[in-house]
Amino acid sequence: MTNEKIDLIRVQLKAAQDQQKACADKRRRPIEFQVGDYVLLKVSPWKGIIRFHKRGKLGPRYIGLFKILARVRRVAYQLELPSTLDGIHNTFHVSQLRKCLVDETALVPLDDIELDEGLNYFERPIAIKDVKVKNLRNNVVRQVLVQWQHQKGSELTWEA
Incomplete structure (x- = not known):
């Protein structure tokens, strides 16, 4: 009785492992x-x-x-x-x-x-382009628009 249950568990584990391997191999190259x-x-x-x-x-x-x-x-x-x-x-x-x-x-x-x-x-900041204050319920957050220098040119992002 116990050996049959162990064999059944082994078969089910093997089936689960095979399913996971098949899914992983589809994405792997x-x-x-x-x-x-x-x-x-x-x-x-x-x-x-x-x-x-x-x-x-x-x-x-x-x-x-x-x-x-x-x-x-x-x-x-x-x-x-x-x-x-x-x-x-x-x-x-x-x-x-x-x-x-x-x-x-x-x-x-x-x-x-x-x-x-x-x-x-x-990436190094070049300049600060703008400043704004944002009200979030009980907090006041000051943000600046930073111009960054990197390989493909410059980019602007809002930073706290």
């Missing part, structure tokens, strides 16, 4: 690069302090045009990085890379972007 391919490297937007809300849709998400020197493991690749990125380890997970079909519009020059060790870049 294997990404592989060859030695000598050119790839773009993923960077994160960072404005003084880390911001997680959407802004700067046209900001650079990937930089450079880096050549793959070697395949370290199944999902890790070693890149040829310039001397400006000496503080960054040159081995990256495949999720941080994007295949580059050599296109001049996709190339983001590294000279214009300041990167730190965590591959974050900084």
Whole structure:
């Protein structure tokens, strides 16, 4: 009796795992690069302090045009990085890379972007364009319209 229940539970667990794997495999696509391919490297937007809300849709998400020197493991690749990125380890997970079909519009020059060790870049404020006071029930919030300088031009956002 007990062995039958255990067998039934095992069968149901196996069916649930197979269902989850099938759903995950539909969305997953294997990404592989060859030695000598050119790839773009993923960077994160960072404005003084880390911001997680959407802004700067046209900001650079990937930089450079880096050549793959070697395949370290199944999902890790070693890149040829310039001397400006000496503080960054040159081995990256495949999720941080994007295949580059050599296109001049996709190339983001590294000279214009300041990167730190965590591959974050900084956006600097240029000017304060406007000031407004917002009344929220019992609170009064002062906001300023800031013009930010980044790679694709300037952008205006309201900041507290």
